[in-house]
Amino acid sequence: xxxxxxxxxxxxxxxxxxxxxxxxxxxxxxxxxxxxxxxxxxxxxxxxxxxxxxxxxxxxxxxxxxxxxxxxxxxxxxxxxxxxxxxxxxxxxxxxxxxxxx
Amino acid sequence: xxxxxxxxxxxxxxxxxxxxxxxxxxxxxxxxxxxxxxxxxxxxxxxxxxxxxxxxxxxxxxxxxxxxxxxxxxxxxxxxxxxxxxxxxxxxxxxxxxxxxxxxxxxxxxxxxxxxxxxxxxxxxxxxxxxxxxxxxxxxxxxxxxxxxxxxxxxxxxxxxxxxxxxxxxxxxxxxxxxxxxxxxxxxxxxxxxxxxxxxxxxxxxxxxxxxxxx
Numbered sequence: 001x002x003x004x005x006x007x008x009x010x011x012x013x014x015x016x017x018x019x020x021x022x023x024x025x026x027x028x029x030x031x032x033x034x035x036x037x038x039x040x041x042x043x044x045x046x047x048x049x050x051x052x053x054x055x056x057x058x059x060x061x062x063x064x065x066x067x068x069x070x071x072x073x074x075x076x077x078x079x080x081x082x083x084x085x086x087x088x089x090x091x092x093x094x095x096x097x098x099x100x101x102x
Numbered sequence: 103x104x105x106x107x108x109x110x111x112x113x114x115x116x117x118x119x120x121x122x123x124x125x126x127x128x129x130x131x132x133x134x135x136x137x138x139x140x141x142x143x144x145x146x147x148x149x150x151x152x153x154x155x156x157x158x159x160x161x162x163x164x165x166x167x168x169x170x171x172x173x174x175x176x177x178x179x180x181x182x183x184x185x186x187x188x189x190x191x192x193x194x195x196x197x198x199x200x201x202x203x204x205x206x207x208x209x210x211x212x213x214x215x216x217x218x219x220x221x222x223x224x225x226x227x228x229x230x231x232x233x234x235x236x237x238x239x240x241x242x243x244x245x246x247x248x249x250x251x252x253x254x255x256x257x258x259x260x261x262x263x264x265x266x267x268x269x270x271x272x273x274x275x276x277x278x279x280x281x282x283x284x285x286x287x288x289x290x291x292x293x294x295x296x297x298x299x300x301x302x303x304x305x306x307x308x309x310x311x312x313x314x315x316x317x
Binding site for chain 1: 103104105106107108109117128133134137138139142143144145146147148149150151152153154155157158159160161162164165168169178188189192193196197198199200201202203205206207224232252255256264265266269270273277278281299300303
């Protein structure tokens with residue numbers, strides 16, 4: 001990977017991580033557009049069909065501590081970056097192989 | 103706009119899952135043809151940034167809030183709605199599996215609304231409006247992507263018998279017409295930012311004409 005692309009990757013990750021760290025403190029806890037609509041039309045809340053390991057971007061046991069949210073979002077941001085890198089590299093790799101054979 | 107479990111009957115969820123998987127197939131074909139060493143880092147950081155900024159709910163009137171989705175931004179930067187389907191699928195799958203944001207059964211519908219509708223509306227609105235200048239076109243394309251995704255979401259919910267048709271359209275449309283402005287502003291800021299630091303990563307159709315920028 002070129003230096004320019006490495007800088008982009010790290011620079012972008014730092015911006016994403018800053019957002020992730022600030023979000024639990026700055027984000028509005030008001031319901032979102034869909035939840036508000038559901039409330040306005042008296043649609044009852046539903047039960048999730050599956051229990052996620054970090055439900056609602058919180059660390060279990062630290063639900064009231066914004067630090068839990070910070071940790072969950074940092075983990076999530078890094079995880080999304082890694083998954084996106086691996087998925088896109090695997091897909092692009094095949095193209096290179098195909099070109100090599102030609 | 104993340105639909106939880108239980109808002110849409112399972113058989114209808116199945117239909118949205120099938121549409122989402124077919125679209126994801128096309129997105130993978132697009133990725134294979136178009137991704138390379140040059141644009142992979144940009145796509146990966148944008149995916150991470152979209153995940154983070156989706157947690158940043160911004161208050162809007164009526165005691166409601168909303169956040170950026172990012173599909174239009176991705177579709178415009180990578181010049182393809184399939185890029186948006188790919189990135190939003192990665193983000194939505196991880197949000198659902200790890201953070202319980204968006205139901206597992208409703209994940210297909212969430213990919214349809216935010217990835218497919220968001221990506222295609224964003225892409226084609228930008229394509230048809232770019233004559234207005236790229237900043238208004240990016241803003242309007244991003245706004246329209248959120249607004250129409252919420253309209254489709256509302257139609258799904260009325261088909262599911264969860265929302266009444268007209269009331270659903272009014273509430274969802276009204277809230278997301280405001281949330282769309284957040285989407286528009288952030289998309290413009292991100293595109294100007296990339297244009298500033300790495301104009302070489304932007305396609306001609308969204309890049310500012312810089313002196314010396316020879317194709």
